[in-house]
Amino acid sequence: MLVDDQRLVREGIRGLLRLADDVVVLGEAADGHEALELIGRTRPDVVLLDLQMPGLDGIGVLGALAETEDPPPVLVLTTFDDDELVLRALGGGARGYLLKDVSLDQLVAAVRTVAGGGTVAQPAVTDRLLRAWQRRGEEPPALAAPPDLTxxxxxxxxxxxxxxxxxxxxxxxxxxxxxxxxxxxxxxxxxxxxxxxxxxxxxxxxxxxx
CATH class of the missing domain: 1.10.10.10 (Winged helix-like DNA-binding domain superfamily/Winged helix DNA-binding domain)
Known part of the structure; x- marks a missing residue:
């Protein structure tokens, strides 16, 4: 399911996904309220969610889904003009994030990964997210000793x-x-x-x- 208030963006993403044999777009929503209604009715395997929308935004959608039984995995699509908003989305349960200028291969691979239970974090933006996280004053967990990873x-x-x-x-x-x-x-x-x-x-x- 596609959730974005910009019709042109939805049409572009839908057109790309049509090129993948194993991906079907079940529905589209232009705002959060419409998205929740369609998600409940169609039960998609993955939700591609914009964050900045009028009315109920992407953070509100994530919050509402968190209160439902067996919510679908959510993959955030962002222009990345607001690091803090993306961090809030990840904290709210999103399985990952993609920039809206991703290639077809990246988009389809991300959808498949999230549908299969994985997470998606583009290396190009992970460092920026990390810096935003640090700007919030959050520190790594106060571990008694550095984690001993095998x-x-x-x-x-x-x-x-x-x-x-x-x-x-x-x-x-x-x-x-x-x-x-x-x-x-x-x-x-x-x-x-x-x-x-x-x-x-x-x-x-x-x-x-x-």
Whole structure:
């Protein structure tokens, strides 16, 4: 499902997604209220969500979805003129973010990743997000000692940072998907992070992904 108040943007994204055989656009919404109604009716696998909309904005949509049972994963589409807004979206449960000038391959890959349970964080903007996070005065978790990550956990962390889903990580590292899930759970615990995106931001702050 596409949620954006600019009709031209929706038409452009829909046109791109039509070129992918395994992606179907179930509906489009021009504001948050319309989006919530359509999401409840069509149950999409992924929601591509703009943040800045009149009426109920993207943050409001995320807040409303968080109160529903089994909400669909949300991928934020942004022009990136407001770092703080994107951070609020990630804190509100978004699975990742894309710039609106992404290529078709990047867009389709991101949709597939989020549909498969993964997260998406474009490397080109992750550092900017990190700086915005630091400007807010937030610090890395006060760990008693630097996290002792195994070599395999670092391998998994790098692929998580690149936006890979668990199944893709398993294929890349020749591991069982259940093993990857265990590694991700261990990373979240060691990095004191509530989700994969926060784990990546914390790892960047601590210099674990240099």
């Amino acid at each position: 070599t395999r956990e670092v391998d998994v962390l790098r692929l998580v940072a690149a936006g890979y889903a668990n199944r893709e990580i398993a294929t890349a590292l020749h591991l069982a998907e259940g093993t990857v899930k265990n590694h991700v759970s261990s990373l979240l615990l060691k990095l004191d992070a509530r989700d994969r995106t926060r784990a990546v931001l914390t790892a960047l702050t601590l210099g674990l992904l240099e």
